[in-house]
Amino acid sequence: MTKDQYLKTVSAALRRSGMKRKIRRRLETDLSSDFTARLEKGESSEEIIRTMGTPDQLAAEFLKENSSAKARTPVEKAFLISGSVFAVITAACGVWIGADQLLISRFQTKFFNPGTTLNNTTVIGGADGPTAVFITVHRPEWMIFLSAFFLIACIVSFILYFRSRRNKK
Amino acid sequence: MILRLIERRPSYGYELLTELEKTSSRFFSLREGTLYPILYRLEDDGLIHAQWSVGKGRNTPKKVYAITPQGREALARLRSLWEQFSKSVNSILSEEDSIP
Numbered sequence: 001m002t003k004d005q006y007l008k009t010v011s012a013a014l015r016r017s018g019m020k021r022k023i024r025r026r027l028e029t030d031l032s033s034d035f036t037a038r039l040e041k042g043e044s045s046e047e048i049i050r051t052m053g054t055p056d057q058l059a060a061e062f063l064k065e066n067s068s069a070k071a072r073t074p075v076e077k078a079f080l081i082s083g084s085v086f087a088v089i090t091a092a093c094g095v096w097i098g099a100d101q102l103l104i105s106r107f108q109t110k111f112f113n114p115g116t117t118l119n120n121t122t123v124i125g126g127a128d129g130p131t132a133v134f135i136t137v138h139r140p141e142w143m144i145f146l147s148a149f150f151l152i153a154c155i156v157s158f159i160l161y162f163r164s165r166r167n168k169k
Numbered sequence: 170m171i172l173r174l175i176e177r178r179p180s181y182g183y184e185l186l187t188e189l190e191k192t193s194s195r196f197f198s199l200r201e202g203t204l205y206p207i208l209y210r211l212e213d214d215g216l217i218h219a220q221w222s223v224g225k226g227r228n229t230p231k232k233v234y235a236i237t238p239q240g241r242e243a244l245a246r247l248r249s250l251w252e253q254f255s256k257s258v259n260s261i262l263s264e265e266d267s268i269p
Contacts, residue, residue: 052200
């Protein structure tokens with residue numbers, strides 16, 4: 001394996017390990033500089049690679065000594081993003097339910113006497129006799145269940161995310 | 170130890186590894202994966218800084234680490250601490266066992 005091939009494999013291994021990009025670039029520069037210096041001293045590529053270790057070994061050793069170098073893995077990113085999305089949807093459902101209830105109560109106070117209980121149908125009287133007005137009130141029960149679902153999904157996502165980060169340390 | 174080696178002479182990574190192994194009679198044998206986290210911590214704390222050495226002849230420039238003034242102060246403090254520590258440990262270990 002040549003120097004460039006080894007360094008490419010090392011770079012891929014460091015990316016897979018979840019190392020932060022800034023630290024990965026720093027390490028790649030140092031390894032490349034060391035490799036070149038050793039070649040100039042007369043060492044062979046094989047000997048250099050043997051002593052540096054396999055790319056996965058090198059990445060594992062580095063991260064063992066420097067746990068803060070690890071960035072979020074793709075799985076952790078997925079938990080964080082899904083948790084955030086669920087949080088936004090839950091908040092949106094909450095706002096919708098709140099706005100819905102507010103509109104209903106405003107409609108109620110505008111057209112009916114205060115204290116009138118909200119039924120799905122209401123009869124109002126007209127000059128020429130009673131006129132039945134059927135008001136269909138939208139009860140957002142399904143919205144409440146939906147927002148409860150997204151709230152639970154949000155909580156579970158964040159729990160999984162924090163457990164994943166804790167297990168990494 | 171790494172700080173002390175860098176104080177003696179600005180060095181690149183592999184040079185530090187070989188120097189450490191040589192002066193410790195192979196007692197301390199590190200690899201790049203272990204050495205570089207130490208170097209980066211020292212650099213982030215401002216005790217050493219990295220620079221590119223000018224290549225001589227056909228030699229390409231190398232990234233070397235040199236000690237900073239704060240690094241020298243820290244090294245002096247750590248040395249003093251180590252001397253106290255090793256003196257105390259030696260004192261305890263060399264004490265005669267008390268006769269019951």
